[in-house]
Amino acid sequence: GAGVSQSPSNKVTEKGKDVELRCDPISGHTALYWYRQSLGQGLEFLIYFQGNSAPDKSGLPSDRFSAERTGGSVSTLTIQRTQQEDSAVYLCASSLAGQGPYGYTFGSGTRLTVV
Amino acid sequence: GENVEQHPSTLSVQEGDSAVIKCTYSDSASNYFPWYKQELGKGPQLIIDIRSNVGEKKDQRIAVTLNKTAKHFSLHITETQPEDSAVYFCAARSKDSGAGSYQLTFGKGTKLSVIP
Numbered sequence: 001g002a003g004v005s006q007s008p009s010n011k012v013t014e015k016g017k018d019v020e021l022r023c024d025p026i027s028g029h030t031a032l033y034w035y036r037q038s039l040g041q042g043l044e045f046l047i048y049f050q051g052n053s054a055p056d057k058s059g060l061p062s063d064r065f066s067a068e069r070t071g072g073s074v075s076t077l078t079i080q081r082t083q084q085e086d087s088a089v090y091l092c093a094s095s096l097a098g099q100g101p102y103g104y105t106f107g108s109g110t111r112l113t114v115v
Numbered sequence: 116g117e118n119v120e121q122h123p124s125t126l127s128v129q130e131g132d133s134a135v136i137k138c139t140y141s142d143s144a145s146n147y148f149p150w151y152k153q154e155l156g157k158g159p160q161l162i163i164d165i166r167s168n169v170g171e172k173k174d175q176r177i178a179v180t181l182n183k184t185a186k187h188f189s190l191h192i193t194e195t196q197p198e199d200s201a202v203y204f205c206a207a208r209s210k211d212s213g214a215g216s217y218q219l220t221f222g223k224g225t226k227l228s229v230i231p
Contacts, residue, residue, distance in 0.1 A: 004158075033218075041224075042223040042224045043224075048216070048218065050216050053216075056211075056216075091159075093158075097216065098217065099210075099217055101146065101147040101164065101166050101208070102147070102208070102217070103147070103149040103161050103164055103206075103208075103219070104149075104161075104219055105161070106151075106158035106159045106160070107158050108156075108157055108158045109157075109158050
């Protein structure tokens, strides 16, 4: 597609439930990133996928968070046993990889509310 | 790894005045510096960028300057308008020594308010 697509745009879930957030990157972009943005805050890095390499999971805040990227394209971020502090906007971005001047293209995000 | 500092965190200007946001970076090997604008309820959007071999770049009312020696870069918005009100993020692209891949490191953002 023309841009990065994220779904759902909004998600309200009960505390303790599992949620799945989806990201469809720009075709041809081999790098994919997940960020979390709490209200009024900056971009908190969560995880990075690059081609067939092992993902960089260094930003995941706990073992309740996991992500996968199937076929080098679509990615799913899963949060198990959601807590109220997980409420935030989850942003996905994709880019070309390598040494070049490649910026990220962000999706519009998924606003997660845990009640 | 790279570290990007952004100032100020909030900035209010009168419509028509100029706004300047400044960022510093730590990795002298960083080679690409984009700026993103995030409007309420939306994802960050690239508005202008500069490569390490260029000192200044302009696009209508927006300009970015880069001082490689001092390792800082700035965003300049002239003749500000209410629609410029948003959060602005700077970033620097460098090679992660651990992962061996190139990634962006973001500043913490500046909330710009343009007062009509």
